[in-house]
Amino acid sequence: MPSNPPQFSSAPIAALLDTRHQVETPEGIDLVLRPAGLMPRSLAFAIDLLIRGGILLAAFMLLALLGQFGAGLGTLIYFLVNWWYPVLFEVLYQGRTPGKKAMGLRVVHDDGTPVGWASSLTRNLLRFVDMLPFAYCLGAISCLSHPAFKRLGDLAAGTLVVYRDEAPKRPQLPEAEAERAPFSLNLAEQRAVLDFAERGSSLSGARRAELAGILAEPLESLPEHAEARLHGIARGLLGSA
DSSP: OOOOOOOOOOSOOOOOOOSOEEEEOTTSOEEEEOBOOHHHHHHHHHHHHHHHHHHHHHHHHHHGGGHHHHHHHHHHHHHHHHHHHHHHHHHHTTTOOHHHHHTTEEEEETTSOBOOHHHHHHHHHTHHHHTTTTTTHHHHHHHHHSTTOOOHHHHHHTEEEEEOOOOOOOOOOOOOOOOOOSSOOOHHHHHHHHHHHHHGGGSOHHHHHHHHHHTTTTTTSOHHHHHHHHHHHHHHHHHHO
8 A cells, every 4th residue: 555645744943043144235245144142242241241340440439539429420420331331332333342342243233234323222221121030031041042142132123243254364475576477377377376476385395396396487487486486476466456
């Protein structure tokens, strides 16, 4: 008898936690962001907490000399530091508080654009909800259960805490006097010459000499001088680009 066909469940599959968040910019460019998990965010918050504590401690020690006026002023300073410290840094410092900078994090909108005043105020004012019932319990549960590690404040503000990827830097070319190649180079050949000069530091001297020696005759150069000539040609190409 024919076996029964396999039954597939129609229940929706829960979204999985991921370390990539892809968004499309208004220009149609796919942007890949890396959301930060609970641990680096907690460490960043702890660093900021220590900094705020140091600021308040120093302020209270000075204001203690002013008596009751100092106590009233201290209450105002406590409010400003406690609530405006993260907002000012996030908006004016590319989404980074000192703690986030130390952990390589930043706050952005869901579409990858820099965070603004309204979003930063919303996500930080709602910290009192994330803190409930104690020790950021609701915030931690939300962060661990959301695919992009969002706490409740991030959900309301439409923000993400992501890793701040540094733009890759091109290797420096070896010092050499710029010169032109003795023959015309197509685009692929120009790229090969530049790659040789840029990646030379990762090759042994013998390997560099071997590769450069292959072009000694076309370069009208002695094998021992071919590497230096390639560096000079690479300098010339880079200068003309």
